[in-house]
Amino acid sequence: MLAMNYRGPFRVRAEQKPEPEIEHPEDAIVRVLRSCICGSDLHLYHGLVPDTRVGSTFGHEFIGIVEAVGPGVQKLKVGDKVLVPFNIACGKCAFCKQELYGNCHESNPEATAVGGIFGYSHTAGGFDGGQAEYVRVPYADVGPLVIPEDMHPDDAVLLTDVVPTGYQAAEMGGIKKGDTVVVFGAGPVGIMAAKCAWLFGAGRVIVIDHIEYRLDFVRNYAQCEAYNFRSMTDPVVFLKKITDWFGADVCIDAVGSDAAGNAMQTITGRKMMLQAGSATALHWAINSVKKGGIVSIVGVYGPTDNLVPIGNVVNKGITIRANQASVKRLLPRLIEHVRSGYIDPKAIVSHRIPLEEVADAYHIFSAKLDNCIKPILIPPSARQ
């Protein structure tokens, strides 16, 4: 089958590899219809995540058709059209039972700090991902959800990660009616977080980024304010100033370890890798939230250390909330929201690229070329 193949930092290609097999009684094999590239994949692509092995296939946002199921699978049937949450979750461990599906303890031998994720390095379990024609899906009765008849496939594929992640970012902000919410990052996740902040009753939503076309997009899509941090001398002072010198009630980090905007963070974090990526957005979030405010982190960082002003967290009495999104927990509510028209996920899709051109797709998304917001890869077998 054709699959994306990682060759090293900034180098990927589409290549033939053997089709996946059932390796556990509760596995399914899914034939992929479409699969996205995520901002999280960029951290792998840039070589920031330890134990990213050459030959791996990325991709944790995909939908497809069930081709085969193991003997232990009871609910899912061959032929079902499913969306597959990016977290691999057993449904049985203490964490899954508490609906922390992003923190399952039975899906990743390599690290205890993160649950298994499709196509996300050996640090997240060593599973091949969905940027391929076929993919192995463990715990097939737990994660995959049969796509409702009336749902657009682009909406379905975005419900595997981006929508729940943006929603959970807002949810973790503990937004109270009337709160001012600042979202760092106008990528797919930040855009969705801004949109969802309103659903929790935000009184004002402000997005910060430095890519002009993305700021334009989010301003329009999420009906919010959006500012370019390159046009201000100090984003923290700027945010203080526009919040009556008080600070925001809630700050959301939807950037993660590839953050720009501070030379010292960029050099030590992204170039020399002395920290787990650059923590510029998180630094700004902590420093621009009000005293007693909440910082919600969904931006992804590596497993080592980052330079953040932890002293200010103490002195300001900030609550930090963070997690990988618990996709399965949120899906029922989010499907309702899509149906009611509160969220229109498919509107953020900017590119549809054949899987064969995966190298160009990664470069376009990484370098923010051609006004790219969210690229979808279509495998050859899904185009016939």
Add this chain to the structure above:
Amino acid sequence: MDLEKKFSHIKGWGVDADPDNEPTYPMKKYTGDDHQRLNWDRPVQQTLTAEVLHSNERPEVSAVFGTTCPPSGWSGKIRRYAFKHSESSYLHWLPLLLADRVNVVEGIADDLRKGHIPNIFAEKGWKAEWKYNRTGLIKKVTVAALVTTAAVLITKKLTAKKR
């Protein structure tokens, strides 16, 4: 509740306990299962068909795991060493990053062995760069050419001087 009895000697124990005040609420549905530790009804164990390294912060591998790209070659040796150290140690993560870079060289060697010369420009998506960022690409190439020419000239001069 047993705990109430257990701590009855402590005045006011638990009076303000409020499940809704669980700091992860509503992200976490509190069930009390935490106190059972690792004693849940485990899923069937996947059979080990490939070498799978596991964190030393857990007693054994998880019930399922990925079997792609098992450790091999020099990078594999480094990865095995890394897994002797915990996720809390630099001796875990830094060797893994090193192994990843060694693995890149192994990947190129592997390609060549199979008679495939990797097209690094295509792998880096330069076709898209040419289409959407032509001036940027030309700038990059020009700078690279200038730097190389300068380096060549300087080395030539230096070697000439030595003679």
